[in-house]
Structures are given as structure tokens and as C-alpha cells.
Amino acid sequence: MSQSSAAALLAWLAIAGCDPFHTGFDDVEGAQSYRARTLTAADDSPATLLVMTYNIKFAGGRIDFFFDCHGDRVLMSKVEVTAHLNGLAEKIRQVNPDLLILQEVDVNSKRSAHVDQMQWLLDHTDLNYGVYASQWKADFVPSDGIGAIDSGNGILSKYPLSHAERIALPLRSDQSGLERYFYLKRNVLTARLVLATPEPITVVATHSEAYAKDGTKQAHVERFTRELDRRSEQGQWVIGAGDLNTLPPGSEKQFDFPDSVCTDEDFVADDYRSESELLVPLYERYRSAIELGEYKEDNTRHFTHTTDKNGFWNRKLDYIFTNLKVVDGSGQTHQDAASGGLSTMPLSDHAPVSVELELP
Amino acid sequence: MKPCCIKAAFAVLLFSAVGYGQPLKELRQWSGEHALTLPRGESEIGLFSQSRHGLTDRVELGLHPLLFFVLPHAEIKVHAEHGWRWAWGCRARLAYPTWFLKLVSREGSGGLLPKTSRPPHALQLEGDVIGTLSLGKRQLASAFLGLAVAPHQSFTADELPLLDFPFLYPRFAPLYNGFVPRSTVAFEGPLFSGLHYMASARGYLMLELVDVGTTYALEQALTLEYRFERLAVSLGTRASEAEYPVGFRFHYLPYFGVRVRL
Numbered sequence: 001m002s003q004s005s006a007a008a009l010l011a012w013l014a015i016a017g018c019d020p021f022h023t024g025f026d027d028v029e030g031a032q033s034y035r036a037r038t039l040t041a042a043d044d045s046p047a048t049l050l051v052m053t054y055n056i057k058f059a060g061g062r063i064d065f066f067f068d069c070h071g072d073r074v075l076m077s078k079v080e081v082t083a084h085l086n087g088l089a090e091k092i093r094q095v096n097p098d099l100l101i102l103q104e105v106d107v108n109s110k111r112s113a114h115v116d117q118m119q120w121l122l123d124h125t126d127l128n129y130g131v132y133a134s135q136w137k138a139d140f141v142p143s144d145g146i147g148a149i150d151s152g153n154g155i156l157s158k159y160p161l162s163h164a165e166r167i168a169l170p171l172r173s174d175q176s177g178l179e180r181y182f183y184l185k186r187n188v189l190t191a192r193l194v195l196a197t198p199e200p201i202t203v204v205a206t207h208s209e210a211y212a213k214d215g216t217k218q219a220h221v222e223r224f225t226r227e228l229d230r231r232s233e234q235g236q237w238v239i240g241a242g243d244l245n246t247l248p249p250g251s252e253k254q255f256d257f258p259d260s261v262c263t264d265e266d267f268v269a270d271d272y273r274s275e276s277e278l279l280v281p282l283y284e285r286y287r288s289a290i291e292l293g294e295y296k297e298d299n300t301r302h303f304t305h306t307t308d309k310n311g312f313w314n315r316k317l318d319y320i321f322t323n324l325k326v327v328d329g330s331g332q333t334h335q336d337a338a339s340g341g342l343s344t345m346p347l348s349d350h351a352p353v354s355v356e357l358e359l360p
Numbered sequence: 361m362k363p364c365c366i367k368a369a370f371a372v373l374l375f376s377a378v379g380y381g382q383p384l385k386e387l388r389q390w391s392g393e394h395a396l397t398l399p400r401g402e403s404e405i406g407l408f409s410q411s412r413h414g415l416t417d418r419v420e421l422g423l424h425p426l427l428f429f430v431l432p433h434a435e436i437k438v439h440a441e442h443g444w445r446w447a448w449g450c451r452a453r454l455a456y457p458t459w460f461l462k463l464v465s466r467e468g469s470g471g472l473l474p475k476t477s478r479p480p481h482a483l484q485l486e487g488d489v490i491g492t493l494s495l496g497k498r499q500l501a502s503a504f505l506g507l508a509v510a511p512h513q514s515f516t517a518d519e520l521p522l523l524d525f526p527f528l529y530p531r532f533a534p535l536y537n538g539f540v541p542r543s544t545v546a547f548e549g550p551l552f553s554g555l556h557y558m559a560s561a562r563g564y565l566m567l568e569l570v571d572v573g574t575t576y577a578l579e580q581a582l583t584l585e586y587r588f589e590r591l592a593v594s595l596g597t598r599a600s601e602a603e604y605p606v607g608f609r610f611h612y613l614p615y616f617g618v619r620v621r622l
Contacts (some may be wrong), residue, residue, distance in 0.1 A: 020611060066467070066475075074474035075521055108606050110524070114571065139609050140525050144467055145474030147524060148606040178469075 023138045025185055031164035032107075034130030034156075036122035042098070042158035045196060048327060049357045051289075052097035053241035053320050055207070055305075055350035058106040058151055059084040059117055062309035062346050066144060069262035070307060074145045078113035085117060087347045089124040094341050095334070095354055099193065100127055101241040101320075102154040103207040103350075107132060110147035118154050127156040133166035133189040135207060141182050153189045153205045153242070160194035161203075169206070169223055174214040184209075186220060188227050197360050201324075202231050206242040217245060221278050228286065232323050237360065240286070241320040243350060247272045248316055249280050250296050257315060259308035272315075282321050289320035289331035289355035302333045304351040312345065318353050330356035390592065390619070391420065393546035393560050394502040395449035395492040397439040407618040410435065418449075431460040437490075445494040453486040457510075457532065461520065472528070478519040482512030482535055488544070499549035504562075506542050510534035522570055524604045526611040530564035530577035541565045551584075558583040558596070577602035583615060592619040 018024070061084040064071025076084075092100060102121075106112040118132050134152035141149055155161060167188040171180055186209060193201040204227050208220040221244055228240045247254060251272070260270035283292050290302050295316065303313035313335055320331075334340030334352045344351045388396045391404050391412045398404060398414030405411045405425070412422040422435035433455035440449045461479035464472040473479075488506030495501050512535055523532045534540045546560035564577040583596030599612040 020613070022609075072474075072476055074476070075518075077517065110521075110605065114605050139604075139606065139611070140472075142472055142525065143469050144471045145465065145477065145521070147472075147521075148604065150606070 021139045021141075021182070023181055023185070025134070025137075025166065025168050025187070027168050029166050031131040031133045031166045031189055031191065032118075033161075033164065034118050034122055034132060034154075036128045037119075038123070039128045040126040040158070042126075042128065046098065047359060049099060049193075049201075049239075049324075049359055050095070050097045050354060051099045051101070051239055051241065051320055051322075051357060052092070052095055052352050052354040053101040053103075053205075053243075053318055054088075054092075054352035055103040055243040055318060055348060056088055056105055056117070057348040057350065058104050058109065058112050059088060059115070060112070061087065061348070064309070068307040068349070069264070070309070075111050075147075076113055078115060081112045081115045081117075082120075084347070085115070085120050085124070089121060091334070091340075091342050091344060091347060091352065092121065092125045092127075095352070096126060097354060098158045099203065099239065100125075100154075100156040101203065101205045102156065103205075103243045104151060105132070105154045106149075106151045107134070108148065108150040111149065114148075118156070122156060125156075126158060128158055129161050130154055130156045131161050131164035131189065131191045133164075133187045135186045136184040138182055143182065153187060153207055155189060155191050155203050155205050157193060157203075161191040162194055163202075164189070164191040167223075167227065169209075170216060170219045172209065172212045172214060172216045174212055174216075188224055190227065190231075195359070197237065199235050199237055199360070201237040201239065201359075204228055204231070204238060204240040206240075206244070208243070208245045210245045218275060218278060221246060221282075225281050225285075228282075228321065228323075232285075237322075237324050238286075239320065239322045239324065239357065240282075241318075241353075243318050244279065245317055246275050246278050248292060248295050249277055249283065250292065251276070251316070252299050253315070257306075259306045259311055259314060261307075279319075282319070286321035286323055287326045288322075289326070289353050290316075290333060291331070294331070301335070301339070302353075303335070304333060304353060305349060307349050309345070313351055318350055320353055320355050322355075322357055324360070325358040327356040327358055330354075390587065390621070391422070392500070392548055392558065393504075393544065394500050394548070395437075395439060395442075395447040395490040396500075397437050397449070403622040405620045405622065408615075409617045409619065430463055432456045433484075446492065448489070448491045451486075451488045451490060451504075451506075453484075455484040455486075457482055457484050457535065461523070461532075464523075472523060472525050473521055476518070477521060478515070480513035480515040480520065482510050484508060484510045484534060488542075496549065500547065502544075502546045504542075504544035504546070506544075507539055508534045508542065509539045517570070522572075522605065524606075526600050526602070526609070527579070527598070527613070529602055529604065530566060530579070533564065533566045533569055533577075536570045537566060537568050539567075554587045556585045556587055558585060558594075564602075571605040572603060575603040581615070583617070585617075590621040592621075593617070594619075 136151045169186040189205045206224045209217040255271040304318040397420035400417045402414040410422040418439040420437040435453040437451040465477035486508040488504040492502040542564045544562040548558040562579045580599045585594035594617040596615040
């Protein structure tokens with residue numbers, strides 16, 4: 001789009017109202033609540049909590065979409081979405097987490113045939129309650145044929161959730177006003193697990209910026225860390241998880257990944273060298289599903305992402321941090337049948353990570 | 361502007377206008393949402409609206425000068441009959457939407473449909489019967505009843521996903537479900553000096569639309585226009601309320617127009 005036509009469209013947007021396509025959010029607002037159609041009984045006083053984080057790529061499976069430059073697909077049929085959700089649900093049922101933190105879950109998007117994936121997964125697993133915070137919402141995105149979108153972060157749990165909040169994260173400053181208007185507006189989603197513990201357990205979920213070149217990703221990770229710190233200092237138990245879109249400190253390979261085939265600078269996320277220390281505060285202050293020492297022994301066993309369906313996981317982007325006690329040796333990266341019981345490569349461009357936590 | 365405000369404006373204008381009449385033939389200076397046509401030989405050029413030409417005293421041709429090059433179309437309005445305070449006529453429009461659909465099937469900005477879409481060859485035929493009544497001093501009230509159909513080559517959902525962009529959505533709906541009945545009520549008249557108002561409400565009934573089912577769209581327009589002898593400048597708003605695959609949504613956009621009488 002030329003500068004003049006972009007300016008004209010911006011002027012039109014300004015005249016048409018502040019938010020003609022309903023893309024905006026408040027700084028802090030309530031999250032959307034969900035409940036499974038049929039509740040499954042859960043242990044009343046569990047001694048441990050099995051936690052899993054999973055970026056499910058809006059149930060896109062291994063379809064080659066336009067944005068990761070391996071293909072040109074934009075929209076899926078309902079049959080495709082349901083087939084992918086069936087695969088994801090099978091994996092979730094196999095792990096059987098008490099708490100599942102999801103990224104890139106669509107609830108009403110044209111690209112995923114308007115299937116409400118939060119509700120679908122609640123209805124097809126033993127999870128009972130959910131909260132959702134959109135990170136990309138628009139009545140219509142007039143670009144690439146995307147159309148209507150509502151995609152974001154979710155927390156699903158066997159136990160009730162309360163105090164759910166969507167906290168807005170800073171927006172990118174390296175985009176034009178028009179791009180920013182229709183672009184993702186990321187968030188930190190928080191909720192309390194309703195369990196009979198002496199102090200509340202708060203779940204903090206996020207999905208940090210991937211492509212910004214202006215420090216937005218760093219700001220997102222810092223805000224996520226601050227939220228964990230704030231609640232931890234208040235005496236709360238915290239479980240923070242998500243796709244942080246950055247590598248652990250000390251990663252052997254930090255740039256030039258073989259699956260990065262995008263030439264458009266807007267979609268290149270291939271060089272992590274300038275952010276190699278970004279997660280140090282999290283690793284220093286919290287226990288991790290995969291401790292840094294274990295990761296450094298063999299990076300490859302804990303990789304969680306690749307965009308290449310014909311390749312294999314080649315970097316770690318997904319994390320669980322907590323101030324609860326981790327059950328020794330329970331942290332797991334579910335890469336394939338050998339490491340998690342089922343192959344996860346066909347299900348998403350991310351592998352799930354899980355850990356078992358001791359409850360106080 | 362909320363739909364209820366526009367509806368209230370219609371009501372006020374309607375009741376204030378009832379009781380007075382004026383010979384309709386005196387009101388045929390500017391084209392509009394009514395059964396009257398431009399006098400023979402008169403032309404009107406619209407910058408962001410249809411341009412029209414009075415082919416005969418009863419036949420008016422119209423096309424949008426900018427839109428024509430991406431969405432070839434032509435419109436004809438026939439003024440069938442009139443009395444002292446009433447007139448009726450009909451309007452027909454023929455369009456070839458395939459080029460436009462190809463244009464918006466693109467990567468990046470302006471991509472309303474995926475670039476992999478393969479829009480079929482299609483024609484869009486629209487017809488309306490129009491009745492107009494002179495209600496007050498140069499006040500016109502009109503009602504339209506019409507149907508849009510779109511014969512086309514067969515296509516799959518991958519070849520042409522639903523075009524659900526606001527305002528375009530009900531206009532392209534016949535491509536997906538065959539036909540769309542529609543109805544309009546429109547009012548216009550002078551307010552004071554050269555300032556005129558134009559207000560209209562249009563409903564579309566979309567039967568068994570893909571991904572949605574049977575649903576409707578409502579559009580409302582409110583425009584203020586200052587008319588000089590041969591130039592008219594207008595400002596207004598267009599509002600749309602419709603059920604999309606994502607649910608009901610309300611949208612509005614500002615409108616600016618310039619018309620010149622030749």
C-alpha cells in the first residue's frame with residue numbers, strides 16, 4: 001500500500017470512529033469464561049498438579065500457511081479444523097494435565113472455520129473450566145484474505161478458575177498506524193485456581209511478540225516476569241507459562257535456522273543473538289519445567305518449535321516457570337512417541353511442555 | 361450513529377412532511393433514490409457516486425465512473441408512470457463481478473479474499489420496482505422492492521470463500537445463495553436554502569447463505585447535501601447491521617460526495 005493510500009485509509013478510519021473494526025482492548029479487562037458441556041470429576045484435594053503449555057497453532061496442524069512462507073494457505077475447512085482438534089485432544093487426553101495453558105487458540109476466526117476451539121477442547125478432554133483472552137481480534141482483517149479473526153491465549157483447568165484478567169501488553173512501535181490497528185495485540189492472561197491451598201495459586205499465561213525489531217518482545221517478557229514477581233512478592237503461588245518466542249540463555253544455536261524461509265522482513269524471526277540473556281531473571285527467580293542445566297546438557301531434547309513439517313523441532317520457545325516445588329524429573333518436552341508417547345510433529349508447529357508441581 | 365437514531369430521524373422527517381404535495385415533474389433536477397428520472401439530455405457526474413444521463417424523458421442510464429473499471433456495470437431506470445403526487449418506475453442493474461473479486465483476492469493489504477481464490481465468471485442482475493410519493497413541499501418518499509440474482513459458473517468454497525466484508529457482504533451474497541430479495545424506503549427533500557437531506561433504509565434477506573444460514577442485513581444512510589445550481593456537495597454516514605459467520609456486527613462509515621449537473 002502506498003503512503004498516500006495508507007494515509008487516506010487512516011483518515012477514513014479516524015473519521016469512521018475510533019475502532020470501526022473492533023480491534024481494541026482496555027489496559028486491563030475481564031477474560032472470557034468457559035465451562036465444559038459436561039463436567040468431569042476431579043480429585044478434591046490433589047497433592048500435585050500436572051501443568052502443560054501448548055501453542056496449538058489455531059488447530060492448523062501442519063498445513064503450510066502463507067505467514068511462515070512454506071505455502072500459501074489462508075483458510076481451513078471445518079473438516080480440517082476438527083481433524084486437527086481431534087489430534088490435539090488425543091495428545092491432551094494422553095498427558096491428562098490438570099492445568100493446560102494454550103497459545104494461538106481460535107474462538108471465532110474465518111481461518112479456522114469459526115470453530116470455538118476453547119469450547120471444543122473443553123468438551124473433548126477431561127478439562128472442565130477455561131478462561132480466554134484474545135490477542136488478535138477484528139471483525140475483518142482486510143489483508144491476505146484473513147477476514148474475521150479472534151485468536152488468543154487460554155487457560156483450561158480441571159478446577160474452577162476465578163479472578164481472570166486480560167492485561168494488555170505494549171504494542172509494536174515499528175509498524176505504521178494502519179498495520180498496528182489490524183495487528184496482534186498481545187496480552188498476559190491471569191487467573192486463580194480455585195483449590196484449597198493456604199495461599200492462592202495464580203496462573204499467568206502469555207505469548208510474546210515474535211517479529212518486532214523495536215524491543216517489543218523484550219518488553220513483553222519483562223512484563224510477564226514482572227507479573228510473576230508482583231504476585232510472588234504478595235505471597236501467592238504462581239505458575240507462569242507460554243510461548244515466549246525467545247531461546248534459553250546458553251543456547252548453542254541462536255540464528256540462521258534451516259526452517260526460516262521467509263524473505264519478507266516482517267516475518268523473519270530467525271536471529272536471537274541480541275536477546276540471549278532475556279530469560280535469565282526468570283531462570284534465576286523461578287523453577288522451570290526444564291531446568292537450565294538439563295537444557296544445556298542437550299539442547300535438542302527440549303526443542304519445541306519448527307515451521308518445517310518435514311524437519312524436526314529445532315529451537316525452544318515454550319516454557320513453564322513456577323515458585324511451587326517441581327516434582328523431580330517430571331519436566332517433559334513432548335517431541336515424539338519416544339519422549340511423550342505420541343508424535344506431536346503433525347499437530348502443531350510447537351511441541352507441548354509439561355511438568356508436575358507439588359501443591360502446598 | 362446508532363440504528364435507532366436513524367430510525368427516529370426517519371420518523372420525524374416523515375411526519376413533518378405529510379400533508380403537502382407538489383407536482384413531481386418539478387422535482388426532476390437531481391437524481392436520487394426515487395422513481396423519477398433525469399430529463400432528456402441532462403447528465404449528472406458523480407465523483408464518488410453513480411453518474412447518470414437522461415436518455416429520454418423516461419429512461420435514465422447510470423454507472424459509477426471509478427468503480428466501472430474494476431466492476432463493470434450499467435444501470436437503467438425507467439420512469440413508467442406518474443400522477444400529480446405519485447410516480448412509479450423500475451430500475452435494473454447488470455454487473456460482472458469477477459474482475460473485482462479477482463482484484464481483492466490478493467496477498468497483503470486489500471486482500472479481502474485469499475490470493476489462492478479462483479472467482480468464477482458471473483453476472484449480477486438486480487431489479488427493483490419503485491414507487492414514489494410527494495408528501496410535502498418538495499418532499500419525496502419512495503419504496504423499492506427488488507431482487508438480486510447472480511448466475512455463475514460453479515465454484516467450491518476454496519475457489520471463492522464467502523466475501524463477508526461489511527457493506528460488500530449483502531451485495532455479493534447472491535453469488536453464494538442464488539438470489540437475495542431486498543427492500544428500501546427512502547426520503548429526501550429540502551431543509552432550508554440549498555440544503556437537502558436524503559435518508560434511506562434497506563433490508564436484504566439472505567436465504568441459506570453459506571456458513572450463516574438464513575439471515576438479513578440492514579443498511580441505513582443519512583446524507584446532507586448542499587445543492588448549488590449545478591453542483592451538489594454531500595456529507596453523510598452509512599450504517600450496516602448484519603449477521604456474519606462471526607455473529608451480528610454493526611459498522612458505519614462516513615460518506616462524502618460531489619455531483620455536477622452538465
